[in-house]
Amino acid sequence: MAQIRIQNVRKEFGAFTAVRSSSFTIEDGEFFMLLGPSGCGKTTTLRMMAGLELPTSGEIFIDGEEVGMKPASQRDIAFVFQMFALYPHMNVRKNISYPLVSQGMKREEVKTRVAEVARILKIEHILEKPVGGLSGGDRQRVALGRAIVRRPKAFFMDEPLGALDAEFREHMAEELRALHDRMGATTVYVTHDQLEAMQMGDKIVVMNHGVVEQFGRPQQIYDWPATKFVAQFIGSPSMNFLEFEGMIGIGGKSVDLGGVRMNVPIAREGRAGRLTLGVRPEHVNFRDDAAYRGRVSAVEYLGTTQIVTLATEHGELKARISSGQKVREEELIGLNFDARTLSLFDAESGKALVSEGNEGVLAHG
Amino acid sequence: MSSYSVTEPSLRQKWVAGILVVGYALITILPLVWIIGTSFKSPSDAIAYPPKTFFTPTVEGYVNVFTTRTRLSPEQLQALGEPTTWYDKLVRKDGLVISGPSRFAERFTNSVIIGFGSTVLCIVLGTAAAYAFSRFKVPLKDDLLFFILSTRMMPPIAVAIPIFLMFRSLGLSDTHAGMILLYTAVNLSLSVWLLKGFIDEIPVEYEEAALIDGYTRFQAFYKVVLPQAATGIASTAIFCLIFAWNEYAFAVLLTSGNAQTAPPFIPTIIGVSGQDWPAVAAGATLFLVPVMVFTILLRKHLLRGITFGAVRK
Numbered sequence: 114m115a116q117i118r119i120q121n122v123r124k125e126f127g128a129f130t131a132v133r134s135s136s137f138t139i140e141d142g143e144f145f146m147l148l149g150p151s152g153c154g155k156t157t158t159l160r161m162m163a164g165l166e167l168p169t170s171g172e173i174f175i176d177g178e179e180v181g182m183k184p185a186s187q188r189d190i191a192f193v194f195q196m197f198a199l200y201p202h203m204n205v206r207k208n209i210s211y212p213l214v215s216q217g218m219k220r221e222e223v224k225t226r227v228a229e230v231a232r233i234l235k236i237e238h239i240l241e242k243p244v245g246g247l248s249g250g251d252r253q254r255v256a257l258g259r260a261i262v263r264r265p266k267a268f269f270m271d272e273p274l275g276a277l278d279a280e281f282r283e284h285m286a287e288e289l290r291a292l293h294d295r296m297g298a299t300t301v302y303v304t305h306d307q308l309e310a311m312q313m314g315d316k317i318v319v320m321n322h323g324v325v326e327q328f329g330r331p332q333q334i335y336d337w338p339a340t341k342f343v344a345q346f347i348g349s350p351s352m353n354f355l356e357f358e359g360m361i362g363i364g365g366k367s368v369d370l371g372g373v374r375m376n377v378p379i380a381r382e383g384r385a386g387r388l389t390l391g392v393r394p395e396h397v398n399f400r401d402d403a404a405y406r407g408r409v410s411a412v413e414y415l416g417t418t419q420i421v422t423l424a425t426e427h428g429e430l431k432a433r434i435s436s437g438q439k440v441r442e443e444e445l446i447g448l449n450f451d452a453r454t455l456s457l458f459d460a461e462s463g464k465a466l467v468s469e470g471n472e473g474v475l476a477h478g
Numbered sequence: 479m480s481s482y483s484v485t486e487p488s489l490r491q492k493w494v495a496g497i498l499v500v501g502y503a504l505i506t507i508l509p510l511v512w513i514i515g516t517s518f519k520s521p522s523d524a525i526a527y528p529p530k531t532f533f534t535p536t537v538e539g540y541v542n543v544f545t546t547r548t549r550l551s552p553e554q555l556q557a558l559g560e561p562t563t564w565y566d567k568l569v570r571k572d573g574l575v576i577s578g579p580s581r582f583a584e585r586f587t588n589s590v591i592i593g594f595g596s597t598v599l600c601i602v603l604g605t606a607a608a609y610a611f612s613r614f615k616v617p618l619k620d621d622l623l624f625f626i627l628s629t630r631m632m633p634p635i636a637v638a639i640p641i642f643l644m645f646r647s648l649g650l651s652d653t654h655a656g657m658i659l660l661y662t663a664v665n666l667s668l669s670v671w672l673l674k675g676f677i678d679e680i681p682v683e684y685e686e687a688a689l690i691d692g693y694t695r696f697q698a699f700y701k702v703v704l705p706q707a708a709t710g711i712a713s714t715a716i717f718c719l720i721f722a723w724n725e726y727a728f729a730v731l732l733t734s735g736n737a738q739t740a741p742p743f744i745p746t747i748i749g750v751s752g753q754d755w756p757a758v759a760a761g762a763t764l765f766l767v768p769v770m771v772f773t774i775l776l777r778k779h780l781l782r783g784i785t786f787g788a789v790r791k
Binding site for chain 1: 681683684686687688689690691692693694697702705706
């Protein structure tokens with residue numbers, strides 16, 4: 114079991130920079146998610162931790178030991194590939210025992226260890242089968258078996274559920290999380306699926322264009338996004354952005370949104386110019402006496418809730434409200450935002466302005 | 479599923495396909511059958527007109543291909559006494575005695591050494607080069623690959639004269655090593671290109687998995703990549719062997735006494751009395767065997783490879 118620390122890691126492929134100066138720490142036993150759109154550098158980061166790519170610069174520590182330039186075979190980690198990469202010319206048992214054989218372990222012990230893993234993963238009945246004919250889920254379990262049989266310091270998983278169909282993915286996600294809780298091993302998991310990241314992760318790193326945008330617990334990231342990118346990437350529908358010209362001083366409690374005073378968490382940082390007010394759809398309330406108004410342009414029914422799309426002076430806005438509330442299209446509705454949940458962003462840089470609400474979260478991000 | 483199935487051919491289609499395959503097989507096998515048949519004929523049956531389809535088989539051709547014989551007068555034969563072995567007896571009835579072994583066995587051995595030697599060398603070098611081209615960043619990769627391919631853009635025999643002169647000054651003329659080198663040089667481009675195609679098909683994740691599982695790059699290569707490239711290696715080996723085995727022009731040009739292979743030797747098998755066709759046919763038949771056995775042995779691998787491809791995804 115291990116703590117993993119990434120320090121100023123950078124990776125270039127020729128003229129293309131895949132990862133620019135990333136730093137974060139994964140604590141021992143954490144289920145850690147590397148989240149981002151495709152091409153953001155999350156897989157490259159994982160592969161550098163695993164030793165499948167060498168960083169152009171920067172340091173990677175596993176358990177306090179600098180391993181950046183060590184080959185994968187000497188890092189004592191396990192990797193689960195998206196396409197599983199089970200050795201096709203071996204049966205299930207051989208696949209699982211392969212990492213043990215490389216260590217020169219005695220045959221008896223290999224057998225015991227494989228049996229134990231097979232029991233945990235409930236794949237005892239397929240041990241002697243060739244991997245070719247297995248279903249996606251069973252292949253996934255065998256790949257996991259090959260990873261856990263070594264009792265490595267850490268598990269690295271590159272979109273391990275990506276190759277499964279939707280129904281099975283959810284089931285495997287639960288199984289994976291349960292397996293992690295049982296073994297308590299540090300796990301780094303790459304995904305582009307924000308729901309998967311929120312559901313399974315203890316901590317999340319959100320990456321974009323090779324840059325770490327934010328790093329923290331799922332709820333912190335959801336509630337207090339550090340950038341507009343994170344705000345938009347996480348949550349569905351994503352956070353509403355209301356663009357406006359305005360200003361806020363240090364200690365300011367409100368902004369002027371098209372003539373309407375809008376309360377916000379107390380500012381710790383001032384800014385004037387183009388600003389963006391961010392509000393999550395579930396924090397938009399309909400109140401007839403509210404001064405800020407929007408016209409309903411569409412209503413989507415989702416069972417317990419409904420998504421109402423409104424046209425406002427500062428752009429489109431989506432609200433998530435209970436399905437019980439009656440809303441008609443073209444209706445003009447007063448909108449009230451829950452002041453404690455609002456974020457302000459600098460529209461140019463996309464960075465969140467520090468406030469009473471997010472100062473704790475942004476401090477270590 | 480009976481008449482509209484997309485995947486299952488109809489009975490008529492099966493018949494047509496069957497007839498085509500059998501017809502093609504007959505056309506290709508017929509000369510082979512004729513050669514094998516001729517090798518078991520007596521010299522007179524072999525040149526009989528109209529050609530004999532049915533005949534009394536004899537191994538005379540095989541005896542002749544392995545021996546040299548001398549014609550003796552009946553008195554001299556009388557003086558020799560009874561023949562001591564069955565093959566002695568066989569040639570005695572034509573008024574001949576066996577005067578010694580022919581050079582066929584030696585030429586045949588040369589063919590085996592040179593053919594298989596160059597095949598092994600081609601596969602070893604070809605696999606290594608193909609792996610490097612497929613997996614590593616090689617400077618000027620595309621240009622190098624094109625250069626390798628371009629060595630096959632003219633018939634190899636076009637450079638026969640320079641090679642002849644080179645071999646002479648290097649002392650490689652008429653040596654096994656020289657012929658192995660030559661055939662390897664000719665086949666290597668094919669081998670690199672074919673094998674690169676096969677290795678490109680193998681997902682790199684398999685090796686990465688092995689690297690993480692604690693194996694070195696080289697171990698990952700021979701424990702994970704090689705078994706999966708077996709199909710490609712088998713078919714490439716067959717191609718290389720067939721070329722080296724059948725090669726005639728260079729063999730005539732560059733070998734004579736020591737390292738001569740079977741192809742230039744077989745046509746020189748001429749009997750004491752006229753053209754000994756059964757002996758030539760026997761030589762050709764024996765010459766077929768190693769490639770046939772090799773192909774049949776590797777055929778299993780080819781089939782196994784096909785099923786692998788089907789389930790990999």
